[in-house]
Amino acid sequence: MEKILIYTDGACSGNPGPGGWGAILMYKEYKKEISGGNNDTTNNIMEITAVIEALKLLKEPCNSEVEVYSDSAYVVNAFNNGWIYNWKKNNWKTASKDPVKNKELWEILYELVRKFNVKFIKVKGHSDNEFNNRCDELARGEISKL
Numbered sequence: 001m002e003k004i005l006i007y008t009d010g011a012c013s014g015n016p017g018p019g020g021w022g023a024i025l026m027y028k029e030y031k032k033e034i035s036g037g038n039n040d041t042t043n044n045i046m047e048i049t050a051v052i053e054a055l056k057l058l059k060e061p062c063n064s065e066v067e068v069y070s071d072s073a074y075v076v077n078a079f080n081n082g083w084i085y086n087w088k089k090n091n092w093k094t095a096s097k098d099p100v101k102n103k104e105l106w107e108i109l110y111e112l113v114r115k116f117n118v119k120f121i122k123v124k125g126h127s128d129n130e131f132n133n134r135c136d137e138l139a140r141g142e143i144s145k146l
Contacts, residue, residue: 002027002064006054009071009125009135010046011143018146019043021050022138024131025057027064032057033134037142046139047072048105055112066118071125071132079120084110 005026012019020037034053038046051068058066070076078084084106087093092100092107100106123132 004058004062004064004066005069006051006066007069007131007135008047008050008054009132009139010043010050011136011139012041012043012046013143016040016042018143019046020139020142021046021053022135022142023050023054024135025054033138035138035142037146039146044074045102045105047075048102048109050135050139051075052105052109052112055116055118058116060115062116064117066116067121068118069121069123069132071123073122076120076122078106079113
């Protein structure tokens with residue numbers, strides 16, 4: 001099966017503060033870099049936004065496997081540990097019955113992930129992964145533009 005690889009990262013200068021996100025999409029010989037930013041945001045919002053914006057670029061129908069690489073334990077664990085499915089089942093409440101933070105973004109991401117065969121893979125941030133490092137550069141570049 002063909003694979004689409006997506007690397008994502010988010011960054012914030014202060015938390016909250018100005019933030020940026022970056023993503024790289026790769027399929028066969030094609031590679032696309034995207035990024036964006038926000039004047040007043042959080043690191044978690046930028047991490048989620050990076051994945052959302054990357055998945056929005058995928059064409060439908062997509063029979064390929066999609067691997068999303070992120071250094072955000074928050075994003076990866078939400079899917080791999082099943083948190084997001086419990087949040088949705090519990091009307092977007094956490095196990096302690098508190099409202100899920102960034103609910104609107106999680107709802108968008110949940111729907112996008114349902115459309116594709118997505119696998120989330122945790123990578124170590126700020127290490128030797130060239131694509132994660134490039135996403136970090138893209139995200140920080142967006143902060144410098146704000």
